Amino acid sequence: MGLQRVSFRLRQTVACARSIHTSGCRHLQEALAAEPERNPEPFSIFRSQESDPACQLENHVGQYYTLPPAHIQTVFPHGLPARFQLQMKTFNEGCVMVRPPALEVISYLKRADYSKPALRFLFYGVKGSGKTMSLCHTVHYCSTQGWLVVHIPDAHLWVKNCKELLPSSYNGSRFDQPLQATNWLRNFRVTNEQFLSKIQTRHRYVWTKREFTEEGRPLGELVDQGITRVKSSSDVVGAVIKELRLQSGQPEGCFRMAVAVDGLNALWGRSTIKKEDKSPVSIEELTLMHNLRKLVKNDWCGGAIITALSQTGSLYTPKTAYLPHVLLGEEGFDRMDPFVPVTVSNYSEKEFESCYLYYQDRQWLQHPQSRTEEGKKELVFMSNRNPSALERLCAFI
C-alpha cells in the first residue's frame, strides 16, 4: 500500500529518475519497487532520459545525460576539454554526468534576479575533479534557455605561446593577438548565430582610414569584420564585449548574457609572452586580457558570470594549489570579490558507480578483472575517485 503511494508520487515529480546507488540504497529499492508497471527502459539505470539541463533535479545526480549532437556543434565548438572530445569521438555520443556543483549553480541561475548586477560563480577544486565539465554543463543550460553565451574556453591559451604579437592600433602601449582573437570570434559566431542579426551596435567604430562600422549595424557585421580583417580582430573583440555589456541588461534587449571563462586565474597571473627585447609582457598590456577583465567585472546586469579555475594550464603556480585565493592571488581575489565559490570534488560512491557502469556499458573496460568486485576496489584505490584519473586509468584497461 505504501509502495503504491510512493509510486504515484515518484511518477508525478520525475520523468524517469532512477538512482543507482548499488549498495542497497533506499532509493533504488523504492524506485525499482515503484515502477513495476512501466515499460522497461531501453537504457541502463545510470543514464537519464532528461537531456534538458533545466529539468534535471537532485535525483538525477550521478546519471549521464546525452548532449544532443546539434547542440554539441553549436554550443561547444571550442568549449569541451580535449580528452572529453576524444571520448565523444570514441563512444559516438557525448554524455555528461549530472553532478551537484553544476546543479547548484543552475538552481541559482533559475532563481536569480536579473535586474541586479551579474552574479559571479567560481568552480574550484583539485586537479581533474570536473570543473571544466561543470562549467560546460552550466553553459549548456544557459544556451538551452536561449541566453547569449560568451565562452572563453581557456584564458591560459591567450597568455602563452603567442606566435604573433602586434602593437595595438587603438592604444599604443598594448599588444594585440590577432590569431587568437580571430579564432575566438569564429567560434563565437558559430555559438550565437541567432543573436548576431538581432543586436545592433550603439557606437561607431573606425578601424582604419577607410573601414568603419556605423552605428546601428547588426553585430554580425562587426564580427565578420574582425574575422576578415585579422589585424584589427583584437579590437573587434573589445568592441563586441563593450556592446554586449551595454545591451545585456536593457529591458528592451531581448537577451541575457552568460559569460563563461575557464582558467580564470590567467587573468591575474603572469604571462610567458616576451617582447622583442625579451622583456616579459604583463597581463594589462594584452588587449584581449584587458577586455576580458572588463567583462568579468560585475558592473553590468542581465546575466551571469560563471568561471572556473585551472592549475593545469597556469603559469608559475605550484602543482598542489587549487584554492581560489592561492590561484587568483591577492589582486585577483579582490577584483573577483564578491563571488559564489562552488567546490567541485571527486566522485562520490554513487557517481563513481555510475561512471563505472557507463564505461562497462560502452565496453571501454576490456580487462576481465575490471568486471569483478576486486577490480572495482582497485580502480577506487588507484584513482581516488578522481574523474580524470579514473578516465586515464580506464583508457588502457
Added chain:
Amino acid sequence: MAASCARTVGSLFGKCGTCSSNINTITSRLSRQICSSSALHRKNLAAAGPEKFTVEFIQKQVEEFNIGKRHLANMMGEDTENFTQEDIDRSIAYLFPSGLFEKRARPLMKHPEEIFPRQRAVQWGEDGRPFHFLFYTGKQSYYSLMHEIYAKIQGLERQQDRLRAKGLLSSDAKPLSLGSSRWIIKEELEGIVMETVTDHDYQRFLQLMERLAGLPQAGAEGAEGGEGVWVLRFRQQLEAQASRQAVAALQADAQGRAFSTAEGRRKTSNSSVVLRDGGSGRATVNGSELLSYFPVFQDREQVMFPLQFAGVLGRLDVEAQVSGGGRSSQAGAVRLAISRALLGFLSEREMENMRQAGLLTPDPRVRERDKPGQEGARRKFTWKKR
C-alpha cells in the same frame, strides 16, 4: 715430538701392534699419513698440505680454545663456566669492532671443529694393512653406513616377525615421525662421510633411508626409539621462514579502532605507516592524498599491491610518512612498511603467502660505489688503442 706424535696417533687408533716407537719408520709413517679431506681437494688441488692438521694439532687447538674462552669470560667479567658461543661472539665483536662489510672477514673465535675442516683419520696401520674391512671399496665410510642402515632394517623386520609369531603385532604401529625436516643433501652427506659421494650413491642412500623410515614400528618406543634419533641425524630441520617474522602487534586507539604501525626502507628512503581498521580505504602520504603525492601510476600500484594481495583494499586506511630517496624508492619503502603493518591483521597462512610473494623481503639493492680509475661504478673510461 715426532715420536710422541706417532705414539698418539697409534694409541688413538690402536690397531697396530707395532706401537713401540721406531724412529726409523717414523718418516715413512708420516709420509703415508693423512690424505686431506675431499673439501680441501676441491678447493686447492695444488697446495694441499697433508701435515697441516694432525690430530695432536687439533687437540692443542681445542685446549687453547677452551683456555682462551675462560680468559675471555674473565676479561668480560662473566661466568667462566657457562660461557656460550653466543657470549663469545658478542665479546669478540665488542673487543675487536670491525667496520668490514663482509661478515666472514671479521675477527672470530670459534671451536676448532668449526674452523678446521674435518679430516679423515688414518686408514691403515704401520704395516700397511687397512683397519676397515671395506677399505678396498674406496669409500669405506659410505659403504659401512649403508651396511649399518640395512642392518637396522633387518633388525626391525626380524622384530616384526617375532611379534607376529607371538601374535603381539599391533596394527597401529606408526612409522617414524620426521616432523618438518628434510633429508640431508649430497654435500652434507659428503661432510658426514668424508668421502666423495656420487649422485648414484646418494640416490641409493636416500632409498635405503626412506625404506628404514617407512617401516612400521620404526617410530615405536623402546629400542626402536633409538633408531628414530639415529635417523634424525640425517635429517635437516626446516623452520617455516615466516615464523621468524617480527609481527607488529595490533593496538587500539581511543575510539576502539584497531591500528598497527610498521616501518620500511628502500635504498635511502625511510617510511613509517599506520594502518587503521574500519576505514573507507583512503590512503594519505605525508599529509596529502595518494593521488597527488604519487602522480605516477607505477608508484601507486606499488603502494596498492600489499593491500590488494591481502584483499583488504576498502577496509583499511593508510597513513604514511616517508622521507628521503626518489619517487620509486619512496614507493618501495611505503610498500614494505604496509606489508609489515598488515601482518598484524592477517593469519599465519596469509603471512606465509605474503612472504612467498616477496612482499616482506626488503630489497637489498643499493647504489654501488664509484670506483677509482673508472667513470662510474661499472662504466670504464673510453679505451684508446694508442
